Amino acid sequence: MWQATEFQNKVIAYYRQHGRKHLPWQGTKDPYQIWLSEIMLQQTQVTTVIPYYESFLNKFPTINHLAKASSDEVMHLWSGLGYYSRARNLHKAAKMVAETYDGKFPQTQEAIETLPGVGRSTAGAIAAFAFDQPSAILDGNVKRVLARCYGIEGWAGKSSVLKTLWQRAEENTPNHHTAEYNQAMMDLGAVVCTRSKPKCEQCPLSEHCYALKHDTITQLPGKKPKKARPKRSVYWLIYLENQQVVLHKRPPSGIWGGLWCFPEIDQSEQAPADAQKLSSFVHKFSHYDLEVQPLLVKKLPNTGIMEPNEFDSFALNFLQKNTQQKTAEIGLPTPVSKVLDSLS
DNA sequence: TAGCCGTGGAG
DNA sequence: TCTCCAAGGCT
Numbered sequence: 001m002w003q004a005t006e007f008q009n010k011v012i013a014y015y016r017q018h019g020r021k022h023l024p025w026q027g028t029k030d031p032y033q034i035w036l037s038e039i040m041l042q043q044t045q046v047t048t049v050i051p052y053y054e055s056f057l058n059k060f061p062t063i064n065h066l067a068k069a070s071s072d073e074v075m076h077l078w079s080g081l082g083y084y085s086r087a088r089n090l091h092k093a094a095k096m097v098a099e100t101y102d103g104k105f106p107q108t109q110e111a112i113e114t115l116p117g118v119g120r121s122t123a124g125a126i127a128a129f130a131f132d133q134p135s136a137i138l139d140g141n142v143k144r145v146l147a148r149c150y151g152i153e154g155w156a157g158k159s160s161v162l163k164t165l166w167q168r169a170e171e172n173t174p175n176h177h178t179a180e181y182n183q184a185m186m187d188l189g190a191v192v193c194t195r196s197k198p199k200c201e202q203c204p205l206s207e208h209c210y211a212l213k214h215d216t217i218t219q220l221p222g223k224k225p226k227k228a229r230p231k232r233s234v235y236w237l238i239y240l241e242n243q244q245v246v247l248h249k250r251p252p253s254g255i256w257g258g259l260w261c262f263p264e265i266d267q268s269e270q271a272p273a274d275a276q277k278l279s280s281f282v283h284k285f286s287h288y289d290l291e292v293q294p295l296l297v298k299k300l301p302n303t304g305i306m307e308p309n310e311f312d313s314f315a316l317n318f319l320q321k322n323t324q325q326k327t328a329e330i331g332l333p334t335p336v337s338k339v340l341d342s343l344s
Numbered sequence: 345t346a347g348c349c350g351t352g353g354a355g
Numbered sequence: 356t357c358t359c360c361a362a363g364g365c366t
Contacts, residue, residue, distance in 0.1 A: 041362035048352065049362085082350030085365075119364050139362045159345080186362060195360075196355070223359085348366085354359090 002149075002208055008174040008181060010204040015184030018202075020191075024053055026183075031105035031130035032063040035112075038122045039086050046190070052081050063105065066091065067098035089117030109135045120166075128178045136173040137182050138166055141189020146172075147221035148193060151210030155222045231282075233291040235271055236262035236339065238278070239300050245340070246300065247332075260332050262339070263300060272297045278342070283335050294339050 020026070023046065025037030036056060040049045056077050060066040066074070071091060078087035093115040097105055106112050107130075113123035124135035138146075143156050146168045154161040174181050192203045198217060200206045211217045239246045247260040265271075275295040283290045332340075 038362070043349090043361055043363055044351080045353070045361055080351075082352085083363090085349065086363090089364085117364065121363070125362075137362085140360080141362065157346085190362080346366100349364095353361085
């Protein structure tokens with residue numbers, strides 16, 4: 001296990017040797033510039049941010065310029081960068097600083113964090129980079145490094161996991177050279193301790209890394225648990241006549257677009273009278289499960305999506321030997337083929 | 345607390 | 356093509 005000071009020393013030494021030092025927002029102590037970069041970098045990769053950062057700073061060289069700008073000007077410069085509430089909050093915060101702080105950027109982490117769009121980690125970064133305060137950060141990079149190094153399991157979106165990560169982050173953050181340390185932790189996460197194929201041979205922390213030692217790198221940090229896919233339930237209406245079955249061509253977009261399928265209605269709709277239930281099944285898509293209840297019907301309703309005008313119909317002689325060849329020609333979803341097979 | 349916000353890169 | 360998620364914060 002690590003001694004905090006040993007951890008810090010290794011991390012800082014890494015930064016001095018290998019850390020990134022020439023990003024556009026580095027080499028300045030201007031809290032406005034650092035703040036701007038930190039906001040733009042939220043959930044956004046460095047290479048994406050750089051051109052926006054340059055043009056934004058060119059147009060609004062100081063926070064007072066930004067405060068006096070119109071909303072349209074600000075949004076225009078942000079357009080394409082995404083997460084537009086960041087831009088609205090940025091503008092609002094600039095006005096706050098101009099008015100309540102007389103244009104002087106607040107200097108404590110606590111005060112910085114009151115600005116809209118600035119959370120705990122962003123406030124910590126600004127306080128450390130601009131004012132050399134011993135404040136911790138916990139962005140995605142730091143989370144990944146800490147989770148692997150200490151074997152912190154579970155998804156960081158879970159409050160207990162997040163609490164543990166913050167605890168580690170606070171414990172490990174040094175009171176001196178904090179800016180270098182924080183930058184180093186982000187560099188480590190971004191360059192060495194990457195999500196996939198981390199370069200452990202380059203890592204100053206590999207000696208005691210829990211994940212490396214236990215071969216659980218791919219499992220850390222824990223992923224967001226997948227929620228159960230939503231289920232949609234439909235009837236497939238199977239209308240047989242003279243040894244033929246009616247198929248409809250599906251709309252060009254959506255599931256199975258353009259393929260031939262049994263006429264389909266949602267199970268929230270009224271099932272046709274005299275329908276005979278065949279065995280149901282579930283077909284799994286990436287984003288939802290489709291539960292299908294095939295119904296043998298004696299006639300087809302002609303309402304709603306069943307309007308024959310809106311869909312081509314096709315009468316397939318499913319009992320003939322050439323069913324498989326035929327189905328290959330016209331494009332049937334696999335479940336439809338299976339139902340056809342069970343009928344013959 | 346879980347959903348939401350945006351766009352782009354990587355695998 | 357599709358998933359996963361990136362220098363998170365807000366509601």
